[in-house]
Amino acid sequence: MAALTLRSVYKSYQSVDVLKNIDIEVKSGEFLVLLGPSGCGKSTLLHSLAGLTSITSGDIVIDGKRVNDVPCHDRDIAMVFQSYALYPSMSVRANIGFPLEMRKVPAAQRAKAVDDVASLLKITHLLDRKPGQLSGGQRQRVAIGRALVRNPRLFLFDEPLSNLDALLRVEMRTELKKLHQRIGKTTVYVTHDQVEAMTLASRIAILNNGALQQLGTPNEVYERPANLFVATFIGSPSMNLLPVVVSSRGGELVVLLASKSDKAVEIRVSESVVAGLPRDTELTMGIRPEWLSMEHTFVPHTALLDATITLIEPTGPDEFAVFAMAGHEITGRFAVGELPREGAVRLAFDSRKALFFDTRSGSLLGRHA
Amino acid sequence: MYAKDDMVIPGQDRLSYRIGRGAIYAGLLIVALVYLFPLIVVLITSVKTMDDIHSGSLLSLPTHVTFAPWIAAWSEACVGLRCEGIHGYFANTFLMVVPSVLISTVIGAVNGYVLTQWRFKGADIIFGLILFGCFIPYQIVLIPMAHVLGLMNLASTIAGLVVVHVCFGLAFTTMFFRNFLISLSPDLVNAARVDGARFFTIFVRVVIPISIPCFMVCFIWQFTNVWNDYIFGATFTSGDSSPITVALNNIVNTSMGDNPYNIHMATVMITAFPTLLVYFFAGKYFLRGLMAGSVK
Numbered sequence: 232m233a234a235l236t237l238r239s240v241y242k243s244y245q246s247v248d249v250l251k252n253i254d255i256e257v258k259s260g261e262f263l264v265l266l267g268p269s270g271c272g273k274s275t276l277l278h279s280l281a282g283l284t285s286i287t288s289g290d291i292v293i294d295g296k297r298v299n300d301v302p303c304h305d306r307d308i309a310m311v312f313q314s315y316a317l318y319p320s321m322s323v324r325a326n327i328g329f330p331l332e333m334r335k336v337p338a339a340q341r342a343k344a345v346d347d348v349a350s351l352l353k354i355t356h357l358l359d360r361k362p363g364q365l366s367g368g369q370r371q372r373v374a375i376g377r378a379l380v381r382n383p384r385l386f387l388f389d390e391p392l393s394n395l396d397a398l399l400r401v402e403m404r405t406e407l408k409k410l411h412q413r414i415g416k417t418t419v420y421v422t423h424d425q426v427e428a429m430t431l432a433s434r435i436a437i438l439n440n441g442a443l444q445q446l447g448t449p450n451e452v453y454e455r456p457a458n459l460f461v462a463t464f465i466g467s468p469s470m471n472l473l474p475v476v477v478s479s480r481g482g483e484l485v486v487l488l489a490s491k492s493d494k495a496v497e498i499r500v501s502e503s504v505v506a507g508l509p510r511d512t513e514l515t516m517g518i519r520p521e522w523l524s525m526e527h528t529f530v531p532h533t534a535l536l537d538a539t540i541t542l543i544e545p546t547g548p549d550e551f552a553v554f555a556m557a558g559h560e561i562t563g564r565f566a567v568g569e570l571p572r573e574g575a576v577r578l579a580f581d582s583r584k585a586l587f588f589d590t591r592s593g594s595l596l597g598r599h600a
Numbered sequence: 601m602y603a604k605d606d607m608v609i610p611g612q613d614r615l616s617y618r619i620g621r622g623a624i625y626a627g628l629l630i631v632a633l634v635y636l637f638p639l640i641v642v643l644i645t646s647v648k649t650m651d652d653i654h655s656g657s658l659l660s661l662p663t664h665v666t667f668a669p670w671i672a673a674w675s676e677a678c679v680g681l682r683c684e685g686i687h688g689y690f691a692n693t694f695l696m697v698v699p700s701v702l703i704s705t706v707i708g709a710v711n712g713y714v715l716t717q718w719r720f721k722g723a724d725i726i727f728g729l730i731l732f733g734c735f736i737p738y739q740i741v742l743i744p745m746a747h748v749l750g751l752m753n754l755a756s757t758i759a760g761l762v763v764v765h766v767c768f769g770l771a772f773t774t775m776f777f778r779n780f781l782i783s784l785s786p787d788l789v790n791a792a793r794v795d796g797a798r799f800f801t802i803f804v805r806v807v808i809p810i811s812i813p814c815f816m817v818c819f820i821w822q823f824t825n826v827w828n829d830y831i832f833g834a835t836f837t838s839g840d841s842s843p844i845t846v847a848l849n850n851i852v853n854t855s856m857g858d859n860p861y862n863i864h865m866a867t868v869m870i871t872a873f874p875t876l877l878v879y880f881f882a883g884k885y886f887l888r889g890l891m892a893g894s895v896k
Binding site for chain 1: 785787788790791792793794795796797798801805806809810
């Protein structure tokens with residue numbers, strides 16, 4: 232059963248549409264991540280779910296009940312804020328107990344619930360401190376504790392990890408995932424960090440300019456991005472995008488790479504890869520940096536590219552290399568030692584993986600679509 | 601030793617540095633003396649006998665310290681035709697100050713909370729209008745206010761003065777709280793809403809505890825303003841219901857031959873004492889509260 236349904240949700244401020252026709256269905260126990268650049272409307276969407284702002288039109292349905300007009304305090308949801316938003320004047324114990332107190336849970340029961348949550352999050356020793364005496368990570372735990380304590384219908388997280396330093400962020404990310412696996416509560420999580428989204432989500436909803444771009448599992452959005460925005464937003468380094476035209480030459484279909492200097496460069500790919508694509512129109516071919524490798528013994532469907540190394544960035548486990556190719560710049564991800572230090576190289580990639588987008592509309596075409 | 605070294609500024613032992621420092625302290629000392637001079641005169645005169653006052657100069661120390669003028673001021677001095685001292689007027693002022701301060705501060709706090717955390721259409725315009733109240737000169741409203749108090753049957757009463765002071769103080773307390781709470785993260789109130797708290801619960805449980813510095817600012821500001829007010833007291837009350845500032849003026853103006861300067865000075869000290877006390881004990885909170893809004 233759907234724990235949360237958004238049906239053509241619109242939200243406008245005066246004449247500006249910040250959310251446009253959002254349709255999302257979240258299954259019970261799912262971990263949905265709302266991902267997008269800042270200003271894409273993801274936080275507004277989360278606030279609408281929480282009842283902190285109203286929507287202009289559409290329906291928000293939680294557990295089968297339309298909650299558009301239900302005020303925030305009656306929605307039975309819990310939320311973790313980016314700034315943690317702990318009540319500075321209250322002890323950790325009072326902070327965690329506050330939502331229960333507001334729901335008039337008897338003191339004894341409340342104390343037990345607080346203790347349970349505290350031991351789950353390993354913050355029992357902090358219970359009598361004030362938020363001001365805690366570190367960022369500890370505050371984060373308290374904020375999560377305050378959300379967990381009353382067993383709400385829905386968990387909302389608003390960029391909860393972005394105020395933590397890098398190391399702690401990774402640690403808390405893992406803990407959040409464990410926590411979700413353990414309690415299995417429906418969760419909606421907002422972030423602009425694609426790694427967070429990929430690692431945590433059961434499904435990702437990618438937003439841009441207030442519109443839903445794609446809704447899918449982390450694998451789906453990575454392997455089959457619905458459009459150019461998703462293709463470039465997900466993945467680091469970003470996907471290589473090359474302007475190409477599919478054309479017929481001597482009865483054979485070839486991919487022609489528009490060249491800035493010379494005439495078009497021909498990239499040989501398998502017939503099946505380009506079979507369904509429109510001919511002689513401007514397309515964008517997407518190749519993920521890690522799909523590139525040095526030319527190796529022939530494997531079916533391998534396409535070749537001649538390029539010159541411009542720059543190599545070692546990252547430790549991998550090297551990111553920037554190549555110049557027919558006036559375009561492409562990035563590849565290689566194992567350490569795989570690449571020569573400079574000069575011309577011949578790169579290979581599995582043409583079956585290549586993605587083709589309509590340059591004008593940006594949407595994915597061909598066999599992956 | 602390390603810590604001590606840390607305190608040393610490079611070049612601190614140079615002669616030019618020492619001369620500069622000396623000049624600064626000398627300047628500060630002179631300014632402080634100029635400011636304190638009236639207070640010193642008042643204090644010294646208030647413990648002199650009349651003979652001392654007649655024989656010595658303004659600054660000469662008393663030959664014989666006496667607290668009789670203070671006692672006289674409190675319970676014997678003549679205000680107009682009644683010679684019962686100023687204790688009754690002191691009480692009047694106290695009865696006026698406490699409700700005025702409390703009511704205007706609490707309403708100001710609610711105003712600030714609503715104007716910043718429950719924003720509604722036109723909130724800024726309303727705040728602008730309230731702010732306008734800070735700039736209205738007292739004299740302008742005297743006659744209309746007298747009329748209104750008359751209609752409310754509060755003319756010449758302490759309660760009437762409380763109403764006047766609450767109205768005038770509101771502009772300031774609202775401004776203080778609005779400017780203090782505007783820096784409060786909306787997340788805090790949002791978190792409380794999600795947690796199930798409502799308007800006044802959030803106000804009492806979340807907003808008030810973190811607004812203590814602002815409350816201190818309002819208490820001190822309102823206390824000194826209301827306590828020191830003369831014009832409203834003189835205009836809207838008469839006789840027994842006057843606040844102490846009006847009584848002080850009446851004492852000084854009640855001339856019966858030889859002017860008892862020592863009693864006058866003692867009355868001045870008694871009148872000024874509560875505000876001095878407030879600044880002495882709560883001054884640091886005042887500064888801290890004012891800073892809390894601006895810095896950060």
